[in-house]
Amino acid sequence: xxxxxxxxxxxxxxxxxxxxxxxxxxxxxxxxxxxxxxxxxxxxxxxxxxxxxxxxxxxxxxxxxxxxxxxxxxxxxxxxxxxxxxxxxxxxxxxxxxxxxxxxxxxxxxxxxxxxxxxxxxxxxxxxxxxxxxxxxxxxxxxxxxxxxxxxxxxxxxxxxxxxxxxxxxxxxxxxxxxxxxxxxxxxxxxxxxxxxxxxxxxxxxxxxxxxxxxxxxxxxxxxxxxxxxxxxxxxxxxxxxxxxxxxxxxxxxxxxxxxxxxxxxxxxxxxxxxxx
Amino acid sequence: xxxxxxxxxxxxxxxxxxxxxxxxxxxxxxxxxxxxxxxxxxxxxxxxxxxxxxxxxxxxxxxxxxxxxxxxxxxxxxxxxxxxxxxxxxxxxxxxxxxxxxxxxxxxxxxxxxxxxxxxxxxxxxxxxxxxxxxxxxxxxxxxxxxxxxxxxxxxxxxxxxxxxxxxxxxxxxxxxxxxxxxxxxxxxxxxxxxxxxxxxxxxxxxxxxxxxxxxxxxxxxxxxxx
Amino acid sequence: xxxxxxxxxxxxxxxxxxxxxxxxxxxxxxxxxxxxxxxxxxxxxxxxxxxxxxxxxxxxxxxxxxxxxxxxxxxxxxxxxxxxxxxxxxxxxxxxxxxxxxxxxxxxxxxxxxxxxxxxxxxxxxxxxxxxxxxxxxxxxxxxxxxxxxxxxxxxxxxxxxxxxxxxxxxxxxxxxxxxxxxxxxxxxxxxxxxxxxxxxxxxxxxxxxxxxxxxxxxxxxxxxxxxxxxxxxxxxxxxxxxxxxxxxxxxxxxx
Numbered sequence: 045x046x047x048x049x050x051x052x053x054x055x056x057x058x059x060x061x062x063x064x065x066x067x068x069x070x071x072x073x074x075x076x077x078x079x080x081x082x083x084x085x086x087x088x089x090x091x092x093x094x095x096x097x098x099x100x101x102x103x104x105x106x107x108x109x110x111x112x113x114x115x116x117x118x119x120x121x122x123x124x125x126x127x128x129x130x131x132x133x134x135x136x137x138x139x140x141x142x143x144x145x146x147x148x149x150x151x152x153x154x155x156x157x158x159x160x161x162x163x164x165x166x167x168x169x170x171x172x173x174x175x176x177x178x179x180x181x182x183x184x185x186x187x188x189x190x191x192x193x194x195x196x197x198x199x200x201x202x203x204x205x206x207x208x209x210x211x212x213x214x215x216x217x218x219x220x221x222x223x224x225x226x227x228x229x230x231x232x233x234x235x236x237x238x239x240x241x242x243x244x245x246x247x248x249x250x251x252x253x254x255x256x257x258x259x260x261x262x263x264x265x266x267x268x269x270x271x272x273x274x275x276x277x278x279x280x281x282x283x284x285x286x287x288x289x290x291x292x293x294x295x296x297x298x299x300x301x302x303x304x305x306x307x308x309x310x311x312x313x314x315x316x317x318x319x320x321x
Numbered sequence: 322x323x324x325x326x327x328x329x330x331x332x333x334x335x336x337x338x339x340x341x342x343x344x345x346x347x348x349x350x351x352x353x354x355x356x357x358x359x360x361x362x363x364x365x366x367x368x369x370x371x372x373x374x375x376x377x378x379x380x381x382x383x384x385x386x387x388x389x390x391x392x393x394x395x396x397x398x399x400x401x402x403x404x405x406x407x408x409x410x411x412x413x414x415x416x417x418x419x420x421x422x423x424x425x426x427x428x429x430x431x432x433x434x435x436x437x438x439x440x441x442x443x444x445x446x447x448x449x450x451x452x453x454x455x456x457x458x459x460x461x462x463x464x465x466x467x468x469x470x471x472x473x474x475x476x477x478x479x480x481x482x483x484x485x486x487x488x489x490x491x492x493x494x495x496x497x498x499x500x501x502x503x504x505x506x507x508x509x510x511x512x513x514x515x516x517x518x519x520x521x522x523x524x525x526x527x528x529x530x531x532x533x534x535x536x537x538x539x540x541x542x543x544x545x546x547x548x
Numbered sequence: 549x550x551x552x553x554x555x556x557x558x559x560x561x562x563x564x565x566x567x568x569x570x571x572x573x574x575x576x577x578x579x580x581x582x583x584x585x586x587x588x589x590x591x592x593x594x595x596x597x598x599x600x601x602x603x604x605x606x607x608x609x610x611x612x613x614x615x616x617x618x619x620x621x622x623x624x625x626x627x628x629x630x631x632x633x634x635x636x637x638x639x640x641x642x643x644x645x646x647x648x649x650x651x652x653x654x655x656x657x658x659x660x661x662x663x664x665x666x667x668x669x670x671x672x673x674x675x676x677x678x679x680x681x682x683x684x685x686x687x688x689x690x691x692x693x694x695x696x697x698x699x700x701x702x703x704x705x706x707x708x709x710x711x712x713x714x715x716x717x718x719x720x721x722x723x724x725x726x727x728x729x730x731x732x733x734x735x736x737x738x739x740x741x742x743x744x745x746x747x748x749x750x751x752x753x754x755x756x757x758x759x760x761x762x763x764x765x766x767x768x769x770x771x772x773x774x775x776x777x778x779x780x781x782x783x784x785x786x787x788x789x790x791x792x793x794x795x796x797x798x799x800x801x802x803x804x
Contacts, residue, residue, distance in 0.1 A: 046754050058603050112727065151747055174649070174651075174652070181629075185626045187630060188627075189630065191634075191660055191661070191662075191663040191664025191665070191666060192660065192663075192664075194663040194667075194668070195649075195656050195659065195663055196650055198652055198655070198656050198663065198670065198674075199652060199656050201670055202653055202655060202656065202674075202691075202692045203653075203692065266668055266669060266670040267668050267669045267670075268669050268670050268671050272749065275734075331788075332788075334795065334798050335791075335792030335795055335796075336792060336799065373787070373788070377784060378781075378783050378784055378787050378788065379784065379787065379788040380780075380784060380788050380790065390759055397767070398767045399576060400578070400778055401781060402579075402766055404779070419733065419738065419741070419763065420738065421734065421738045422738065433745075434745070445581060458564050460619045
């Protein structure tokens with residue numbers, strides 16, 4: 045069976061690119077788009093896949109990570125999907141990729157202006173759980189009424205003595221729109237200010253939004269409870285990195301555990317070049 | 322201070338076959354500063370009606386009522402409210418009790434609404450309550466549970482808290498024992514001495530003799546044409 | 549003195565049916581206006597038109613704004629109108645659930661308006677919220693509880709705190725004591741009375757309960773079938789009603 049390049053037809057890709065351009069023109073603003081039926085169910089990255097499909101060209105080098113790892117089932121599936129439908133080269137190395145699709149993490153290796161980072165987004169609306177009405181949230185974004193966002197943080201502090209939001213930590217973009225950066229750990233928030241183009245796709249919710257390169261992104265907080273990206277107390281057990289986000293891995297059935305870099309490529313690269321402790 | 326010209330009052334009961342009940346016609350009288358005038362006449366002659374009209378509580382069907390320069394019959398509600406706050410006091414027969422408000426605050430309220438500082442207003446209220454022999458332990462309580470006489474004394478204290486230039490008193494000495502009656506009469510005399518114009522209804526003849534400079538028989542204003 | 553609110557010729561129709569018509573009045577700072585009438589009188593329609601929840605078919609609602617003086621609220625851009633309703637205006641709903649976020653804590657509910665106008669210090673917000681809970685006689689220990697755990701009277705008091713925290717100058721109230729037990733009503737009315745007086749608020753209160761207006765309102769408007777049939781000082785309208793409908797209304801109240 046032969047597919048059109050990157051599976052989607054040309055008209056669809058044009059529609060998605062228009063939405064992307066609109067998103068780039070209005071950083072942080074959720075642009076509605078006509079999300080297509082993809083050969084994977086909703087909730088499995090259809091938004092990210094559609095954005096990637098619209099961005100890929102035959103010369104691109106494509107990387108997929110799922111919570112930092114290149115080798116999970118879903119990352120492998122999506123990578124194979126584009127190998128098959130677009131014929132693009134694929135890689136696990138962040139430095140070699142031109143388009144990176146990610147679920148719930150930003151790569152540790154700093155990105156460059158030649159790269160596009162595509163995020164998979166479950167719920168694009170940061171206000172959704174406090175204000176279920178779409179009509180209201182649209183007005184709030186349109187009129188820049190974001191008091192409710194701080195109510196959420198207030199509730200966190202009241203309940204947990206600190207802003208307990210550990211992932212999908214809301215940010216204010218270019219001093220205008222409040223955005224959900226997708227369920228990345230708050231540890232990654234500082235990396236949202238980047239020379240790369242960052243695109244966010246929510247397939248089920250049918251929204252695309254964007255952070256153009258060098259966009260100002262500020263994590264919301266209170267004056268007396270400032271944003272803290274938080275750092276792990278341990279270095280990576282494999283490569284010794286002290287500045288990366290760690291996964292906790294259970295190693296035996298006696299409760300033994302170790303902490304390793306969530307970003308598999310970062311960890312492997314460090315070990316390769318012998319920077320391990 | 323008060324000039325009543327050609328005042329007429331009747332009630333039209335629309336829901337009872339539009340029955341018309343005329344009460345007053347062609348009432349004329351005036352009250353000067355420092356004067357106390359007693360309204361007399363039989364029960365039902367319209368004494369309370371005249372009082373209520375003076376206070377703006379009842380509307381007049383005809384004539385003019387000028388209190389301290391303001392014609393009540395044509396004044397706006399705002400103007401009457403201001404008049405009631407600053408100039409015109411009214412001690413009715415019954416204390417309309419708002420539950421939960423302590424007695425001290427009930428008496429201080431007219432001063433508080435004039436912007437008087439809280440401690441000063443409370444001091445004046447305390448003064449009056451003491452003079453009227455309301456025990457201090459009752460001051461933090463709401464007058465809801467007080468006896469009729471106690472409620473009346475709280476009512477009077479409230480009426481005299483601010484030195485109103487015009488005072489309307491409806492049976493101020495009813496339900497009071499001799500001692501307290503004496504106190505109230507003194508309060509009235511003091512107000513007179515300060516130049517207040519007072520209109521009162523006194524069923525108590527002695528009280529009337531004591532404080533009223535003259536009497537106005539309201540039955541003179543009863544309409545002749547009652548079928 | 550400039551009126552705080554000038555209402556001119558408000559009319560709202562539903563097809564051929566009149567919701568309310570020909571309503572004009574002025575409201576000054578510190579004044580409380582009661583609007584009474586039975587079901588279908590148009591009082592709620594009028595309140596919604598004044599507060600911006602509904603759009604009248606004609607008429608003006610001119611509010612004396614702090615920054616620019618008297619302005620017709622209907623001509624304002626929506627963003628400005630919404631800002632007004634979060635700062636200088638307040639709306640107390642009959643059902644507190646309509647005026648609260650049931651899944652946000654009491655403190656969060658009260659703090660929301662502060663955060664909406666830019667408050668960014670958690671400690672200060674919490675302090676102010678706590679102060680207000682005390683003012684409406686809610687135990688501050690319950691500050692982190694959700695309103696779904698409160699009684700009806702507590703919810704209503706919380707709604708009031710939430711509305712008054714930004715120091716509005718004009719409060720709209722729609723049957724504020726409706727559905728509450730009598731003793732709870734009394735407490736709420738007393739609270740409102742105190743707050744209105746101490747904060748110098750102006751208020752427009754819609755109710756069918758004459759005892760509420762007698763206690764809270766300086767002036768009264770009686771509505772029937774969409775029209776204002778009588779208006780004046782509260783005590784005068786209730787003690788010496790002129791219009792047939794007002795007389796009927798007043799005489800229908802049982803004396804206890």
